[in-house]
Amino acid sequence: QKEVEQNSGPLSVPEGAIASLNCTYSDRGSQSFFWYRQYSGKSPELIMFIYSNGDKEDGRFTAQLNKASQYVSLLIRDSQPSDSATYLCAVAEGFKTIFGAGTRLFVKA
Amino acid sequence: DAEITQSPRHKITETGRQVTLACHQTWNHNNMFWYRQDLGHGLRLIHYSYGVQDTNKGEVSDGYSVSRSNTEDLPLTLESAASSQTSVYFCASSESIQETQYFGPGTRLLVL
DSSP states (O other): OOSEEEOOOOEEEETTSOEEEEEEESOTTOOEEEEEEEOTTSOOEEEEEEOSSEEEEETTEEEEEETTTTEEEEEESSOOGGGOEEEEEEEEETTEEEEOOOEEEEEEO | OOOEEEEOSEEEEOTTOOEEEEEEESSOOSEEEEEEEETTTEEEEEEEEEETTEEEEOTTOTTEEEOOSSSSBOOEEESSOOGGGOEEEEEEEESSTTSOOEEOOOEEEEEO
16 A cells, blocks of 8 residues: 555646645654645645645645545645646655655646 | 755666766755656655765665765765666755755666
């Protein structure tokens, strides 16, 4: 069983719609949760991090964490073609961070 | 501005050769990491370091080594390159263990 699981996609949404990206993790002791965006041929860059249960909003992005269900999600409102990328979920477990394989998102103009 | 750089950005080598990939950060972060990224596997941890003279093996460390002689640099060495080590390699650093990691631009390595 993978420690951090994401649907590989591709997830395709029309411009202006809400994109919902999901991630589950196996270690109940995980403390910190991150969403990175990676454009093709580029390195990952942080979008958001979340430590506590509930929602955290930053502009068009909302991260949601449910530790009881071991589930973290990223919502992108008013999706733009420039949001087309691979989104990596990362979970800090003890002394290391585990990355999911990523979900590819396509936003159609 | 602080940054993290990698060199070379692209490398072609032959099976059996020793290869060293450089990583240099000016964030003054104690924690540094090396990952490889392959289709379908995401980022997999090769080695990591929590400070000078500290190195630790990650999940895919066989055939790789690192050394940490100062805060800024963590070079990754492939002792005897194999075709299975063809990949994109990312170096990253962070201020503390469970905080954001900042990634370098990556090195594309092709082993023929």
